[in-house]
Amino acid sequence: MKIIVALGIVLSCCITGWTDYLADRRAALALVQAGKNDEALTAFTNMAGSAASELQKSDSLEQAAGCANRLKQYDRALDLAKSIPLPAVSKKCRMSLLGENRKYSELIAEFKTEDIDEWPESARGGGYCSRGFAFVQLKDGPAAETDLRKSLIYIRDGNLSGAVWLTLGNTCRDLLKDDQKALAAYAEGIKMQDGGGYHVAKTSIFFSADILRKQGKYDEALELLGKIDYLQTWSGDWGVAFYSAYGETLASQGKKTEAIAKFNEALGVKDATAAQKTACEKKIKELQGKTVDVP
Numbered sequence: 001m002k003i004i005v006a007l008g009i010v011l012s013c014c015i016t017g018w019t020d021y022l023a024d025r026r027a028a029l030a031l032v033q034a035g036k037n038d039e040a041l042t043a044f045t046n047m048a049g050s051a052a053s054e055l056q057k058s059d060s061l062e063q064a065a066g067c068a069n070r071l072k073q074y075d076r077a078l079d080l081a082k083s084i085p086l087p088a089v090s091k092k093c094r095m096s097l098l099g100e101n102r103k104y105s106e107l108i109a110e111f112k113t114e115d116i117d118e119w120p121e122s123a124r125g126g127g128y129c130s131r132g133f134a135f136v137q138l139k140d141g142p143a144a145e146t147d148l149r150k151s152l153i154y155i156r157d158g159n160l161s162g163a164v165w166l167t168l169g170n171t172c173r174d175l176l177k178d179d180q181k182a183l184a185a186y187a188e189g190i191k192m193q194d195g196g197g198y199h200v201a202k203t204s205i206f207f208s209a210d211i212l213r214k215q216g217k218y219d220e221a222l223e224l225l226g227k228i229d230y231l232q233t234w235s236g237d238w239g240v241a242f243y244s245a246y247g248e249t250l251a252s253q254g255k256k257t258e259a260i261a262k263f264n265e266a267l268g269v270k271d272a273t274a275a276q277k278t279a280c281e282k283k284i285k286e287l288q289g290k291t292v293d294v295p
Contacts, residue, residue, distance in 0.1 A: 021047070021056050025063075032067065041067035045080075058086040062093045069097055088119035088127075095130035104134040116150075125154030129164060136167060141175030162192040162200035169207060179211050190227070202228060202238065209245055218253045225249070239269035240276045247283065256287045263287070 024047055031040035044064035051057035061084045068077035077097055084090035091114065098107035107130065116127040132147030148168045155161045169185035172178045189204030205224055212221035225245055247262035263280045266272070272280075 021052070025059070028063065032063075037067045037070045041071065054085040058084045058089040062089055065093050065097065069100060074101055088123040092119070092123045092126045092130070095127055099130045099133055102137075104137040107131065107134045108138060121154055125151050125156070125160075127151075129155065129160065132164070133167065136171055136175070139175060141171055144171045145176065145181075158192070159200075162189055165189040165192070166200050166204055169204065173207070173211065179215070183208055183211055206241055206245055209249065213249050213252055216252075218249055221249045222246070236269070236271040237276075240266045240272050240280070242266075243269065244280065244283075247280075251283075251287060260284050260287050 024043070028040050028043040028047065031037075031043060041064055044060045044067060047060040048057050048064060051060060061080050065077040065080040065084075068074075068080060074097070078094065081090055081093040081097055084093060091111065095107055095111055098104070098110075111127075111131055114127070114131075116124050116131070119127060128147045128151035132144050132151055135141075135144035135147060145168065148164050148171065151164055152161060152168075155164065165185050165188040169182045169189060172185055173182035186204040186208040189200045190208070192198070192200040192204075205228055209221040209224050212218075212224065225242070228242060243262045243266035247259045247266065250256075250262060251259035263284050266280045267277055267284075269276075
């Protein structure tokens with residue numbers, strides 16, 4: 001009975017400790033959301049100093065490193081990452097910092113042969129993602145594809161997985177020159193439209209339509225563009241991209257009148273830049289058979 005009572009007391013203390021830690025963590029993250037990274041950095045650093053376990057300390061130091069990085073204190077952020085007691089979390093944090101600061105060559109030099117599969121599952125997604133993005137920047141298509149696909153096994157964040165699918169599609173299209181793989185990856189990105197990732201979905205649609213148009217599959221390209229709600233109020237880059245994509249596809253079909261109408265709609269998009277308007281005007285003149293002066 002004494003043993004049972006003692007065990008109950010220990011468990012109660014552990015639960016209380018985690019409850020307090022989670023409450024402090026939520027409060028510190030609220031500071032981050034409010035843009036108060038300096039205050040959040042102090043809070044997470046203090047939490048690391050009073051952490052009841054290596055897991056708590058690793059988590060708080062990783063968050064602190066992120067705050068320092070957002071404050072442009074890269075060296076301090078890296079020192080915090082190196083002081084994380086759990087090796088996999090420390091490496092994942094360092095990889096993230098290197099990637100966010102465009103130190104892609106350094107990231108690959110240090111972690112190219114890292115066996116991320118040996119890390120705890122909770123850390124693998126971030127590790128593969130950081131290394132995969134670095135391989136993309138260094139134009140290593142096969143390595144990038146491998147890591148990005150592995151990251152998708154473990155990533156649970158919808159926004160991040162959407163970004164990975166989009167990057168994978170671009171990698172297959174631009175580095176591997178494999179349009180079918182690219183279309184398959186973009187198809188997954190398009191699904192993000194139902195989960196709130198509208199930016200990823202729209203971009204994936206545009207890129208897919210471009211591939212289909214180049215393949216001569218004009219009807220499929222137009223059908224895909226139709227998945228976007230074109231009745232919404234378009235403005236800026238998205239509006240120009242949308243109407244121009246329609247215009248390019250219709251022009252490829254030989255439907256010059258319809259194509260010109262779409263490029264005229266692109267010209268009328270609110271907040272379209274001067275360069276975008278010039279490009280549309282040039283396209284309209286080409287479709288009308290007029291001479292175009294190339295600056």
